[in-house]
Amino acid sequence: xxxxxxxxxxxxxxxxxxxxxxxxxxxxxxxxxxxxxxxxxxxxxxxxxxxxxxxxxxxxxxxxxxxxxxxxxxxxxxxxxxxxxxxxxxxxxxxxxxxxxxxxxxxxxxxxxxxxxxxxxxxxxxxxxxxxxxxxxxxxxxxxxxxxxxxxxxxxxxxxxxxxxxxxxxxxxxxxxxxxxx
Amino acid sequence: xxxxxxxxxxxxxxxxxxxxxxxxxxxxxxxxxxxxxxxxxxxxxxxxxxxxxxxxxxxxxxxxxxxxxxxxxxxxxxxxxxxxxxxxxxxxxxxxxxxxxxxxxxxxxxxxxxxxxxxxxxxxxxxxxxxxxxxxxxxxxxxxxxxxxxxxxxxxxxxxxxxxxxxxxxxxxxxxxxxxxx
Numbered sequence: 001x002x003x004x005x006x007x008x009x010x011x012x013x014x015x016x017x018x019x020x021x022x023x024x025x026x027x028x029x030x031x032x033x034x035x036x037x038x039x040x041x042x043x044x045x046x047x048x049x050x051x052x053x054x055x056x057x058x059x060x061x062x063x064x065x066x067x068x069x070x071x072x073x074x075x076x077x078x079x080x081x082x083x084x085x086x087x088x089x090x091x092x093x094x095x096x097x098x099x100x101x102x103x104x105x106x107x108x109x110x111x112x113x114x115x116x117x118x119x120x121x122x123x124x125x126x127x128x129x130x131x132x133x134x135x136x137x138x139x140x141x142x143x144x145x146x147x148x149x150x151x152x153x154x155x156x157x158x159x160x161x162x163x164x165x166x167x168x169x170x171x172x173x174x175x176x177x178x179x180x181x182x
Numbered sequence: 183x184x185x186x187x188x189x190x191x192x193x194x195x196x197x198x199x200x201x202x203x204x205x206x207x208x209x210x211x212x213x214x215x216x217x218x219x220x221x222x223x224x225x226x227x228x229x230x231x232x233x234x235x236x237x238x239x240x241x242x243x244x245x246x247x248x249x250x251x252x253x254x255x256x257x258x259x260x261x262x263x264x265x266x267x268x269x270x271x272x273x274x275x276x277x278x279x280x281x282x283x284x285x286x287x288x289x290x291x292x293x294x295x296x297x298x299x300x301x302x303x304x305x306x307x308x309x310x311x312x313x314x315x316x317x318x319x320x321x322x323x324x325x326x327x328x329x330x331x332x333x334x335x336x337x338x339x340x341x342x343x344x345x346x347x348x349x350x351x352x353x354x355x356x357x358x359x360x361x362x363x364x
Contacts, residue, residue: 003261006192010220013190013197026260038192042259044226044298077224078208079185082291082360083298093207104289104356107300109264116226116265118289118298120358174286174356176302178264 004040042114046086047074052124055140069152096130109178119159186222224296228268229256234306237322251334278312291360301341
């Protein structure tokens with residue numbers, strides 16, 4: 001279930017309705033008892049393409065969904081974090097690595113999953129990495145060895161492709177993507 | 183209140199605890215009755231710097247917070263939207279205008295407000311705009327007339343400054359900002 005469903009009010013515990021209420025242009029979860037509107041919104045996923053020399057750091061997922069498939073380190077942004085801090089935390093947790101963030105690589109939308117990815121790019125500090133707790137394996141891949149057919153999510157495939165395009169052109173462009181394409 | 187507080191379970195209506203539970207690396211809202219973890223996350227705000235010839239489109243806010251101050255059209259991303267679609271909707275709602283999105287201008291973080299902004303940039307279609315329902319006034323400003331001291335939020339000031347920097351340099355760079363700066 002990607003879209004949040006709300007049955008009871010988190011503020012007073014009474015039943016919530018899903019209806020068109022005054023001042024709103026679309027249906028909202030609303031508590032008629034304490035008059036609270038419960039807004040629901042897409043979640044932000046933050047991650048990084050971490051490179052070292054000519055190699056790219058990928059993690060093999062130890063958890064579902066897509067366990068056993070390769071991915072750029074990424075995960076949900078937590079309360080109180082900036083996107084950059086969240087991406088650094090994910091790189092640490094999933095790849096046991098520190099990254100120097102250099103810029104924004106991609107904003108990639110999955111509206112049907114109610115997610116927006118922000119992928120940064122940056123270099124791997126001192127070339128050091130290990131297996132994070134959420135990874136079976138972490139590895140630096142030469143471009144020719146990238147396991148394109150074993151990637152976990154289209155967000156990573158998109159980000160890696162755009163990174164390689166940038167590199168070929170010698171630019172640092174940020175890219176906007178969506179699945180399905182619109 | 184920027185950070186969400188959860189007292190009752192939205193799934194079963196029973197009391198929720200805020201504690202360190204198994205498999206989580208930080209305190210979570212948790213229902214001991216139905217075993218639901220209630221994750222809370224920052225919200226994504228999407229908007230656009232809309233230009234026409236050498237002018238920039240600003241809206242004077244008709245609603246709190248910062249009613250009466252100028253802003254780039256922006257607002258919370260809604261369920262099921264891509265960031266780009268959400269930004270176009272906000273431009274329509276606040277400025278009665280259509281925008282051709284050309285790229286990502288800025289990712290701007292307000293961790294203390296639990297918000298991440300994505301500002302796009304793009305040109306105003308046919309130069310047509312009006313006052314959206316959430317605006318007192320909408321106006322195209324020459325750069326020399328931008329009301330810097332009457333801006334609603336630092337996110338807009340940041341985005342406009344970066345757009346002007348890009349223009350001066352003849353580039354389309356995406357920028358990363360944070361308030362407070364880190």
